[in-house]
Each structure stands twice: as structure tokens, then as C-alpha cells.
């Protein structure tokens with residue numbers, strides 16, 4: 085009974101101010117945090133939105149945004165396993181426990197294989213911890229094709245699914261319930277190979293096994309042997325494949341995005357699709373949209389939700405970070421000028437419209453989570469009426485496989501994103517980085533929003549649509565997937581060149597790569 089009453093509360097609160105205005109103010113004083121975020125956020129750039137709604141996309145813009153990237157002279161290195169001989173014997177066992185969401189765990193898996201190789205030990209299939217936010221208990225084998233994984237790496241590293249009986253005591257429960265000599269708790273962030281040889285190998289020599297937890301970001305990106313770098317890329321880009329259930333579900337999504345007319349919702353879409361022509365037929369773009377309360381509050385920017393939203397975000401900052409948020413020292417326009425405000429769905433919609441995506445664009449929303457909910461999404465939907473997501477494209481039965489499973493759901497989105505003609509991420513983060521790297525490896529188009537430029541453009545309240553369009557196009561010419569070479573300390577998984585990408589045959593013959601040298 086009690087739980088039912090609680091479940092109805094939000095609804096009651098929603099209705100109250102309309103029907104019982106006199107009750108509203110005492111209530112709002114008693115529960116300010118419940119009431120404060122009601123005002124639906126309004127569009128912030130009405131001027132530009134009007135322009136974007138009537139946008140005319142010239143053919144050269146259209147073909148530019150949809151055309152694949154030209155060959156950039158770099159290909160995945162083929163000679164991965166040449167010098168990667170399997171050691172004659174394994175020196176023991178290593179196991180890792182991985183925190184974070186799926187894309188962070190992915191990097192951990194790659195590093196774990198590299199560490200096993202550095203130490204000449206056998207790796208137990210990594211254990212994926214249940215993340216307190218995402219709460220998905222799916223294991224490695226629920227997500228990744230474990231036989232493919234082991235087989236793809238069999239000439240380089242020993243990998244096993246289960247520890248032999250004599251080590252079966254070495255479980256997560258064992259490490260969770262006491263201080264254990266075989267647990268490595270203090271692996272430094274970005275540790276060097278010599279740290280592993282000096283600090284982990286002796287444990288393995290003494291006990292036969294070492295368990296490293298935590299293990300996120302625990303292997304350096306610089307000054308590693310090229311073979312180890314190649315191996316990391318091979319794991320990330322070749323050995324990690326999703327299980328068939330995930331690729332099948334993603335495949336259904338991709339098929340429905342590419343062939344909307346043959347999809348089951350034929351009638352519904354027929355009208356919308358008339359006039360679809362030319363280069364973008366059968367193509368789709370994936371937008372990874374993350375605009376959650378955490379991000380919005382932490383940025384300390386103003387997102388057009390008025391006083392109520394401002395107060396709610398300030399309160400959230402106070403509760404979560406005790407007000408210690410660097411950005412809150414700055415005013416909104418200062419933050420925008422520096423490109424430090426996350427892009428809202430509206431901002432991203434305007435960016436895509438200005439880049440040359442018309443209203444026939446099939447836009448797939450990946451793992452979106454939007455503070456402000458439907459009201460914020462609806463602006464984007466107005467600009468892109470053919471916007472889709474898992475909910476719109478899959479039946480309830482199909483969704484049952486991933487419902488409430490954040491990691492499986494993220495895996496499906498990863499696969500759909502990898503197959504898309506264009507990918508854009510509205511916010512930096514693990515998924516953004518993972519796809520940026522993987523798509524660079526396959527020379528696929530990825531748009532990187534120019535935050536500083538957009539911040540400045542959005543500050544100008546009298547900006548004309550045509551000027552905006554021109555400035556956006558100019559400011560994103562070199563942000564569509566052109567190879568960027570990894571700099572020191574940057575992740576090899578985000579920037580796989582040059583470590584994992586080699587000159588193509590023609591480039592080798594003619595000493596090419598001029599575009600990179602410039």
C-alpha cells in the first residue's frame with residue numbers, strides 16, 4: 085500500500101498547482117527540489133531555429149557531409165603478430181577486476197592483455213564489476229564473444245575462461261572479504277611495464293597468481309614496445325567482438341535505419357520519406373547525446389530553463405560537490421566564450437542543420453539521457469523529424485533483451501554507431517573516445533563539434549542563420565575524421581595513429597603521407 089502512495093506522489097505534485105493554486109506556495113517551500121524543475125526549458129536560439137527550420141541545403145553541402153572520408157594513407161598495421169610469439173611457458177596467472185561502464189571496461193580489457201604479455205603470464209577472462217550507476221551485472225561472456233577473443237589472440241597471449249582447480253579460491257568474494265596477499269591494490273595510474281615486472285611478477289612467482297583491482301587506466305600509453313602497442317590495438321579493434329545476440333539486435337536497427345520503407349512501420353513513414361533522394365538515401369547518422377543533470381550542474385552554464393532550473397542546478401552542485409565547482413566562478417557568457425558549456429539537444433540540432441543535414445536525415449539517438457526530458461528533445465525532433473532510437477525502432481519483445489541492462493544496451497549502440505555513415509558525439513566521455521578511435525582506425529567519418537566556436541556563435545543573439553551556417557561549415561572542415569596523430573599521454577584507443585596504423589602499400593612506394601606531414 086505504502087509504495088503505491090509514493091508512486092503516485094509525483095503525479096499529484098504535477099496536478100496540484102493547476103487545480104489548487106493556493107496549496108502551491110507552501111508546498112514549494114516544503115519541497116523546493118521536487119517542484120523547482122517544472123518549467124519546461126524553452127529554446128535558447130529562436131532566431132537560429134527559425135532559420136534552421138526553413139533551411140535550404142545546397143547540393144555541395146549535402147554531398148560533402150554524407151560522402152565517405154577519402155583515403156588518408158594510413159591503414160591498420162597488418163604485421164600484428166609477426167614478432168609476437170607466445171612465450172614457451174606461462175609464469176603464472178593474472179586476473180583483473182574492471183570498474184566503470186562498458187567503454188571504460190573495454191580499455192581495461194585491452195590493457196590486461198598487454199600486461200599478461202609483458203609478464204608472460206596467463207590472463208583469466210576479465211571480471212566486469214557491477215557499476216553503481218549503470219547497475220548491469222552482465223559478464224564478459226554475456227557481452228563479448230569469448231571464443232573469438234581467445235582465438236584471435238591465441239598466438240600471442242595465453243587466455244583462459246576459468247582458473248585451474250588449485251586456484252579456484254581466487255574469486256571476487258575472496259578479495260572482497262579480507263586483506264589478501266595476492267591482491268594488488270595500489271597499481272599506479274598509467275604504470276610502466278617495469279613497474280609490473282618489479283611489483284606484480286614477484287607476487288605471481290610466490291603465489292602463482294596475482295589479482296589486480298582496481299585496474300582502470302593502469303598501463304602507460306608512452307614508451308612501450310611497439311609490439312605491445314600493436315597488441316593493444318589488436319585486442320580493441322580485432323579481438324573484441326560482441327556476442328551474436330547483440331550484433332543481431334544492432335543489425336535489425338541498422339537495417340531499419342537504412343531501409344525505412346521496408347520496415348514494419350511502412351505506412352507511418354511513407355509520407356515523411358517522399359522526396360528522399362540522392363546521396364543520403366539509405367544512410368544514417370548516429371548522435372551520441374548525453375546531457376544529464378550531473379553534466380549540466382557541473383558546467384555551471386545557463387541552459388534556458390529560467391530561474392527554477394538555475395536554482396535546481398545550483399542546489400545540485402551544493403549537494404554533490406559542496407559548491408566546489410571551478411566553473412561556478414565564471415559567468416555564463418565567459419564559460420560559453422571558452423567553449424565550456426555542454427551542447428544541448430538544441431545546440432546539436434542547429435550544428436547538424438548548419439553542417440548540411442536536411443530534414444530527411446535519419447538520425448539515430450544513441451544512449452541518450454537528457455536533463456529536461458522531452459521538452460529538450462522535442463526541439464531536436466522538430467529539426468530532424470526522422471529521429472529514431474531503440475524505442476521507436478524495436479518492438480517490446482526485441483527490447484526485452486537489453487531492457488534495464490546498461491552494458492548490453494551500450495554494446496548495441498556501439499555497434500550501430502560503428503556502422504553509421506556519420507557519427508557525432510555531443511559530449512566528451514568514454515563512449516565518445518572509444519568511437520572516435522575505432523572509427524579513425526577504420527577511416528570512418530566522425531564529426532567533432534568545435535565547442536569554442538559554437539560557444540561564441542551562440543552568444544550572439546542577433547546572429548543570422550546564413551552567417552551561422554557559413555561559420556559552422558568553415559569551423560568544422562577539419563573536424564570530420566581527419567587523422568590526428570596521438571600526442572604524448574593521449575590514449576592509444578582514442579588516437580590509434582601512428583602506433584597502430586601503418587602507411588598503405590602505395591604510400592610506402594611513393595613515400596606518401598604528405599597530408600600528415602603538412
Ligand SMILES: *[C@@H]1O[C@H](CO)[C@@H](O)[C@H](O)[C@H]1NC(C)=O
Pocket residue numbers: 169170171172202203204281
Ligand atoms: C617474456 O618472454 C620473452 C620471450 O618470449 C622474453 O624476451 C621476455 O624477457 C619475457 N619477459 C618476462 C617478464 O619474463
Ligand SMILES: *[C@@H]1O[C@H](CO)[C@@H](O)[C@H](O)[C@H]1NC(C)=O
Pocket residue numbers: 137138356357443444469470
Ligand atoms: C522537410 O521540409 C520540407 C520543406 O519545408 C517539407 O515540405 C517536408 O515535409 C519536410 N520533411 C519532413 C520529413 O518533415
Ligand SMILES: *[C@@H]1O[C@H](CO)[C@@H](O)[C@H](O)[C@H]1NC(C)=O
Pocket residue numbers: 544545546547548551552
Ligand atoms: C552577430 O551576428 C550578426 C549577424 O549575423 C553580425 O553582423 C555581427 O557582426 C555579429 N556580432 C558579433 C559580435 O560577432
